[in-house]
Amino acid sequence: MTKILEVITPGLLTTIQDRGRHGYQAFGMPVAGAVDEFALRVANILVGNPEGAAALEMTLLGPKLKVLAPVKVALTGADLGARINGAEFPRWETVAVNPGDEISFTAAREGCRAYLAVAGGIDVPEVMGSRATYLRGKIGGIDGRALKAGDVLSAGSLQERNLPTGTRLAEGLIPKYSSAITLRVIPGPQDDHFTEAGLETFFQSEYTVTTEADRMGYRLQGPTIEHKEGADIISDGIPLGAVQVPGHGLPIVMLADRQTTGGYPKIATVCSVDLSLIGQAKPGDTVRFATIGREEALQLLQDRETALKKWKDSLPRATGRSWNFQISIAGQRFSTYVEEIR
Known part of the structure; x- marks a missing residue:
């Protein structure tokens, strides 16, 4: 495990979620998991994780996070005014962050829930096969609760592929949220x-x-x-x-x-x-x-999944050779990340 993020402020409601706790409903256990599963899946794809890896779900007002180690991240879902060191944090795209960087959010400008995935997945203990936080049952995530100031999050080892920074979801697949x-x-x-x-x-x-x-x-x-x-x-x-x-x-x-x-x-x-x-x-x-009708609903789902798979199969791969640079200009520090793509 590598410590990657420290919670400075937790936001309104930030929890650790994956695709949920399936197979236990007959015993009265809710599934939980990401409310917007599509956004969770895409965030994980963009950092090379299995689609169901654990990530952060942030509701309406996002947290402030300090980066503790070099890692690739992806932000999907709602526009919560995300920034990295004060600069815009693009959604639906692979981004590299470095130690000392600050990821911050304001309030929701479009949509309600954003998802932040990290390469390797967020590593917390599994409960009944899932890391998802179920708040009412106080299980999963970190002690079954929302994040709070001082929490330190670690990355696991679930990364399946190393995607280059700037990898972006196909425009036709990016959802349009509306009021x-x-x-x-x-x-x-x-x-x-x-x-x-x-x-x-x-x-x-x-x-x-x-x-x-x-x-x-x-x-x-x-x-x-x-x-x-x-x-x-x-x-x-x-x-x-x-x-x-x-x-x-x-x-x-x-x-x-x-x-x-x-x-x-x-x-x-x-x-x-x-x-x-x-x-x-x-x-x-x-x-x-x-x-x-049922058949139309199934066709809509099949069409989306086919398009998602086509995009996923087309993604480039990074070679694994990368360099981090710290640049100081006029007293301001900038982090840069360079990698070789094949």
């Missing part, structure tokens, strides 16, 4: 628990993300959705992206830290490719729902 989003959903599995008027309300209305929006789920405000015969069902499993409608008639989109089962009917399920959109929504943003 007014339309989520494509597959009706059901309990859409038959709602009246025709209720279904029409759901698909024709605009909803607003409330302040009760977290890693577990997003509560939305807007027109109430009418049930046929009450809001209680026999509890069953809750998939990622399920849209529950409790007795008050307002939808809740269930996310990474959702409970494993629930007793409210699920009017629809967000298609996989649109999960990033709701995960990047902020309180006050507006949401509409549009129905699509």
